[in-house]
Amino acid sequence: MTLTKTLLGAAAALALTSGAALADPAIIFDLGGKFDKSFNEAAFNGAERWAKETGGSYRDVELQSDAQREQYLRNFAEKGFNPIVMAGFSFATALETVAADFPDTKFAIIDMVVDAPNVRSVVFNEQEGSYLAGIAAAYAAKGDTVSFVGGMDIPLISKFACGYAEGFKSVKPEGKVIVNMTGTTPAAWNDPVKGGELTRAQKSAGSEVVFAAAGGTGLGVLQTAADEGMLSIGVDSNQNYLQPGSVLTSMVKRVDNAVYDAFTQGENLETGINVMGLSNDGVGVAMDEYNAALITPEMKAAIDEATAKIISGEVVVHDYMSDESCPAF
Structure with missing residues (x-):
């Protein structure tokens, strides 16, 4: 009997060890869904790239309500998925609780810092890429007015707006940037x-180029801009293809790389704060066949020059989240 118990115990231990060694990663998409053609979809593309390159598998789920954040996190942790990635800052409160309960599980949260020994916090210098988008808008606009449509009215989105306004005013110091947020809830x-x-109202106020940082709401901005004869700027994913000839560029935020890197590191995920900006290809502006006719040589040269100066530190773009103020507003 003792021998049987010992053998069974050893088998169980081996099974647990094998399971841990081969634990699959998981990702939870925020409200809006993994096919939002923006932030969530960028995260999904990173997970898919990892799966195709490695032959590995992962579990994913799309939130239907804020109340499910802790539920899904805890469920994935209990089932042994590792690491668990969250696409969005709104997971922070739930993660603080769950990470403490599962110290042997690694977590990665995108767009927020959670101080825990088993958490990687991925944040982006959105202001840097937005600055380049502002330069593009300044060169594309015949007049002196452009605009911005944000999603939820939070400091993170004002970070995009501020960088955009700074970039625009680096070319047209007396210019005007109209800023509107869509709402105060998810x-x-x-x-x-x-x-x-909002886009139509901004056009009536003189805007020629609108930058949308608003998730699925931005699809309405891009569509309306095309209908109204305005230029638009996409966000997070490369959205140039959505309205060819109307989308001036997209401020890409390499959420896909953040997810891909987390999945690749697996259970050995390096924790702490991971900052992604222009210097490590974390942000940028998209150039492709869909917007080639809209990018003039002068615009491209100005963007390239600003990129080099930001990377070298000669130009420091203000981070709205550092003090919740913007010198360009």
Whole structure:
């Protein structure tokens, strides 16, 4: 009997060890879904790239409500998925609780810092890429007015708006940047009708180029801009293809790389704060066949010059989140 128990114990231990060694990663997408053509979809693309390159498998889930954040996190941790990636800052409170309960599980949160020994916090210098988008808008606009449509009215989105305004005013110091946010709740990420309404109002106020940092709401901005004869700027994923000839560029945020890197490191995920900016290809502006006709040599040269100066430190773009102020507003 003792021998049987010992053998069974050893088998169980081996099974647990094998399971741990081969633990699959998991990702939880934020409200708006993994096919939002923006932030969540960039995260999904990173997970898919990892799966295709490695032949590995992962589990994913799309939130339907804020109340599910801790539930899904805890469920994945209990089932042994490792690491678990969260696409979005709104997971922070739930993660603080769950990470403490599962110290042997690694977690990665995108767009927020959670101080825990088993958490990687991935943040982006969105202001740097947005600065380049502002330069593009300044060269594309015949007049002196452009605009910005944000999703939820939070400091992170003002970070995009501020960088955009700084870049625009580096070319047109007396210019005007109209800034509107869609709302104050998570529903603001998925309201394309409201995005379209704001875009039309901005055009009436003189805007020629609109930058949308609004998740699914931004799809309404891009569509309306195309309908109204304005130029638009996409965000997070490369959205140039959505309205060819109307999307001036997209401020890409390499959320895909953040997910891919986390999945690749697996259970050996390096924790702490990971900052992604222009210097490590974390952000940038998209150039491809869909916007080639809109990018003039002068615009491209100005963007390249600003990129080099930001990377070298000669130009420091203000981070709105550092003091919740913007010198360009």
